[in-house]
Amino acid sequence: MNQAFPSTLLEEAVSEFSKLPGIGKKTALRLVLHLLKQHTDQVERFGNAMIRLKHDVRYCSVCRNITDHEICPICANPSREHKQICVVENVREVMAVENTGQYNGVYHVLGGLISPMDGVGPASLEIDSLVQRVATEQPDEVVMALPATMEGDTTAFFIYRKLAAYPVSVTTIARGIAVGDELEYADEVTLGRSIVNRVAYKG
Amino acid sequence: MNQAFPSTLLEEAVSEFSKLPGIGKKTALRLVLHLLKQHTDQVERFGNAMIRLKHDVRYCSVCRNITDHEICPICANPSREHKQICVVENVREVMAVENTGQYNGVYHVLGGLISPMDGVGPASLEIDSLVQRVATEQPDEVVMALPATMEGDTTAFFIYRKLAAYPVSVTTIARGIAVGDELEYADEVTLGRSIVNRVAYKG
Numbered sequence: 001m002n003q004a005f006p007s008t009l010l011e012e013a014v015s016e017f018s019k020l021p022g023i024g025k026k027t028a029l030r031l032v033l034h035l036l037k038q039h040t041d042q043v044e045r046f047g048n049a050m051i052r053l054k055h056d057v058r059y060c061s062v063c064r065n066i067t068d069h070e071i072c073p074i075c076a077n078p079s080r081e082h083k084q085i086c087v088v089e090n091v092r093e094v095m096a097v098e099n100t101g102q103y104n105g106v107y108h109v110l111g112g113l114i115s116p117m118d119g120v121g122p123a124s125l126e127i128d129s130l131v132q133r134v135a136t137e138q139p140d141e142v143v144m145a146l147p148a149t150m151e152g153d154t155t156a157f158f159i160y161r162k163l164a165a166y167p168v169s170v171t172t173i174a175r176g177i178a179v180g181d182e183l184e185y186a187d188e189v190t191l192g193r194s195i196v197n198r199v200a201y202k203g
Numbered sequence: 204m205n206q207a208f209p210s211t212l213l214e215e216a217v218s219e220f221s222k223l224p225g226i227g228k229k230t231a232l233r234l235v236l237h238l239l240k241q242h243t244d245q246v247e248r249f250g251n252a253m254i255r256l257k258h259d260v261r262y263c264s265v266c267r268n269i270t271d272h273e274i275c276p277i278c279a280n281p282s283r284e285h286k287q288i289c290v291v292e293n294v295r296e297v298m299a300v301e302n303t304g305q306y307n308g309v310y311h312v313l314g315g316l317i318s319p320m321d322g323v324g325p326a327s328l329e330i331d332s333l334v335q336r337v338a339t340e341q342p343d344e345v346v347m348a349l350p351a352t353m354e355g356d357t358t359a360f361f362i363y364r365k366l367a368a369y370p371v372s373v374t375t376i377a378r379g380i381a382v383g384d385e386l387e388y389a390d391e392v393t394l395g396r397s398i399v400n401r402v403a404y405k406g
Contacts, residue, residue, distance in 0.1 A: 004301045006294060009268045013256040016249045020234050029295060031223050035253055036211045036221060036260060036269075047250035049216040050238055054246040056212055066210045066239075073209060091209060092232060095307060173345040 062133070064109040064126045066091045074098075075104055081105040083140040087130065087159065089113055089147065097145060105143070108133065113151035114158055122158055130159065134166050144172040148190075174199075265336070267312040267329045269294045277301075277309055284308045286343040290333065290362060292316055292350065300348060308346070309337065316354035317361055325361055333362065337369050347375040351393075377402075 005011035010032065017028035035043055059065065060072035063085075067073070074080060074094075084105030088094055089112060099102050110125045134142065142163060146152035156172060163170055176194035177186050186194075208214035209210035213235065238246055262268065263275035264287075270276070277283060277297075287308030291297055297310050313328045337345065345366060349355035359375060366373050379397035380389050389397075 004298060006258070006263075006297065007271045008296070009252075009256045009259055009271060010269050013252040016252040019249075021237050023234075024228075027225075029298075031226075032253070032256070033293065034224050036257060040257055044254055046219045046222075047254040048406040049212075049219040049234070049246055049250075051250040053212045053235070054239060054243055057210070060209075065212050068210045068212060090236065091213070092236065094209065095207060095232075116245065148378075 020063075024052075044090060059109075063107045064111060064129065065094055065107060077105075082137070082145065084129075085133065085137075085139050086139070086143045086145050088145050089152075093145060096119060103143075105141075108142075110155065113146065113149075114155045117152045127162065131162050131166075134163055134168055137168075139168055141169045144170065146172070148175055227372045263312075264281050266310045267332065268310060269312060270298055282307075285340070287346065288333075288336065288340075288344070289348050290345045290354075291348050292358075296348060306346075307376065308344075311345075313358065316352075317358045318351065328358075330362060334365050337371055341369075343370055343374075344372045344374060347373065349375070352379055360387055 006047045007015070013032045014025065014028045017023055018025050018032055020028075023031070035046060038046075040187075056068075058067055058069065060067045060075055061070055062075040063072060064070045064176050065074065075082075081104050083121060085108050086103060086105055087108050087110065088097065089110055091109060094107050094109060095124075097107075108126065108130045110127065110130070112120055112125050114120060114122055114125065133139075142159075144159065160170055174197060175190060176197065177183060177190065183191065208217070216235045217228065217231045220226055220234055221228050223231075226234070239250060241249075259271075261270055261272065263270045263278055264273055265278040266275060266279065268275045272279075278285075284307050288311050289300060289306060289308055290311050290313065292307050292313055292315060294312060297312060300310075311329065311333045313325055313330065313333070314398065315328050317323060317325055317328065333345075336342075345362075347359045347362065349359050362374055377400060378393060379400065380386060380393065386394065
């Protein structure tokens with residue numbers, strides 16, 4: 001669809017919105033027109049929130065999570081288990097694991113996954129800082145909570161090899177049938193892994 | 204899901220994004236983290252495009268369409284048929300009708316539809332300015348291109364009554380079976396209207 005914009009300002013705003021992942025031209029126009037209907041101070045709050053975040057964002061000097069301070073609230077919390085480091089792709093996964101309420105260790109945020117297709121190599125991720133941390137902090141366990149994708153598996157294997165020289169137990173989150181899912185709809189690889197990695201029945 | 208944001212700046216940006224229609228907290232976080240990965244000037248371009256649009260946007264003094272000038276390109280175009288006014292809800296519908304290439308008249312943008320549920324009455328729409336235009340410009344035809352919803356029908360009926368005092372032909376776009384659609388899947392109202400409003404077969 002050739003969009004004949006009646007205003008270049010409108011066209012620019014729509015063009016910026018449609019650069020976001022999963023936002024097409026039509027959705028972008030809908031969102032821009034919605035914002036245009038709001039009060040000026042609301043629109044300024046929207047635009048400036050993003051600019052301010054980009055300017056003032058900091059990354060925890062220990063785990064590289066997004067934070068407002070030198071050290072993030074999780075790393076600064078003395079009641080967390082600092083000998084257990086969970087390796088995740090991004091801040092989203094930190095939040096997802098935190099929301100389970102099942103983990104009391106600390107994190108290490110890689111900032112992405114190894115992906116030769118996208119030109120992301122190990123050097124552009126926080127892998128060296130993880131190895132450095134393992135060397136100095138001497139944790140008991142590194143839990144890899146990476147996605148079960150090609151990139152996730154590649155990254156996990158790369159880290160596993162890097163950590164082999166250190167006396168640390170490297171584990172990975174369980175792959176298996178999601179809670180509430182029917183077995184017949186699960187793919188064979190997942191079902192297969194869930195059988196191989198079966199655990200003792202706890203009643 | 205209770206989101207434990209590690210940074211208030213991040214939380215604010217996500218909160219602003221999730222005020223947009225159809226954008227939930229998870230999508231907002233995804234979009235904000237995507238923007239955070241971009242260069243600073245790209246993020247500033249994004250934030251400022253919206254703020255600048257809000258500050259500098261103008262509405263055509265004739266048809267109320269969004270424009271950069273006093274009068275929009277369509278109203279300023281002498282080769283358009285100025286005796287034919289198409290009434291639409293918003294700039295999106297102007298663009299949609301323009302994209303068909305089937306209309307060479309001008310527009311009148313209402314800026315919304317009558318919706319008592321949302322507290323939108325006729326006075327907050329550009330209906331008076333339409334009546335004023337019909338009175339002074341004396342067009343041959345007013346084509347109503349409003350959605351086939353309760354709000355659209357209410358607005359069309361209200362405008363129809365307002366224009367009854369003037370010697371203008373008021374028409375409405377055809378409702379019927381969409382091109383490419385099967386008859387058996389059409390709802391009865393649409394199919395019924397398409398039979399009542401049948402047109403001469405043109406081979």
